[in-house]
Amino acid sequence: MTEKQNLITDKMRSLIGKETKSTTAWPEVTRTEIRRFIQSVMDEDPLYYDEEYAKTTRFGGVVAPPTLPTVMFGMRPPGSWDPLIDLPDDFGADKPSEIAEKELPNWAPGVHEMVSMLPEDSRHFDGGNQLEIYQLARPGDKITCTSKVVDMYEKEGRSGRLGFVVVDLTYTNQKGELLYINHHTEVVKKNKKEEQS
Amino acid sequence: MTLTSAKGVYYDDIKVGDELPVKSVRLNVPIILRWCAATEILVRRDHFDLRYVQEYTDLKDIVAGGVWATTYLMQHIKNWAGVDGWVWKVSSQTRSHMFPGDVMETWGRITGKYVKEGLGYVELEAGFRNQDGVDAVLQSDVVVLPLVGGRPVPYPFRP
DSSP states (O other): OOGGGOSSOHHHHTTTTOEEEEEEOSSOOOHHHHHHHHHHTTOOOGGGTOHHHHHTSTTOSOOOOTTHHHHHTTSOOTTSOOTTTTOOTTOOSSOHHHHHHHTOOOSSHHHHHHHTTSOTTEEEEEEEEEEEEOOOOOTTOOOEEEEEEEEEEEEEETTEEEEEEEEEEEEEOTTOOEEEEEEEEEEEEEOHHHHHO | OBOOOTTOOOGGGOOTTOBOOOOEEEOOHHHHHHHHHHHTOTTOGGGTOHHHHHHHSSOSSOOOOHHHHHHHHHHHHHHHHOTTOEEEEEEEEEOSOOOTTOEEEEEEEEEEEEEETTEEEEEEEEEEEOTTSOEEEEEEEEEEEOOTTSOOOOSSOOO
């Protein structure tokens, strides 16, 4: 099989076992970000906004939902390139080349790096997440995500050959305290058009 | 038995086979859009741009976010565990699309339990399914609960 036919390239495979990226989200955790997040997932638990109540719990104050830090990595820093200006009508987010070329902020920075190496004729999607949660972020926290490539492999699926990229994303606060780890799997497959040709 | 305690549950009160309470929501465009706005996920046009969806995808309508659904379910399980419990592990997969008009509801079932170092570990399967019974999200979770008269679940949680 030639390099072009592979879903997982040799260059990608060479990263297995390596820490590939460490990124700090530009926004810090704020009460406003927490408010927007909890309202969107319809869980207005006073633990997330009522300081007086939260102080009576073992958390000792207001905390953020466990996965809020994840989405903060997709928030664009001010002064960076605005992808919405002159956005082409057909610009989506499931084509690796589009995302990679634009260097958009991404929920999973290490996965983004892998995706940018995918063959042009492939597409990718979220294949699952295994979270281990140890601590919650608080207002004022700056969150860093470090990624490590754990595994990459290919196998036959019902809809053709699939590639799997497994990346551990470790989230810590500004004190270096571990918040959670996401064992993330990204699935890669050939574009339909390419499969037919 | 369906477990309904809003203030949380003790490990001792739970049996394998017990079911978690159900929470449901009828999806509409504003709910889907509010998640996009809160998370600023604006390059995912399949979540809010009907014209894009119709012209450039094979979807019938805009779709709700998979991470939104995963979080909705996870937060529901957190509320069931209560402020003294801890959702430690969440293994989640997105399985099908969710469209405006879909009536989504959570489900959950206790599949195992054990005590380790004075804390109760509860294993459960859960999902978020539509009105046709199709799961959009499936989860396997491990929740840590206090025992009656036992020590509190520590925070930060370091097993």
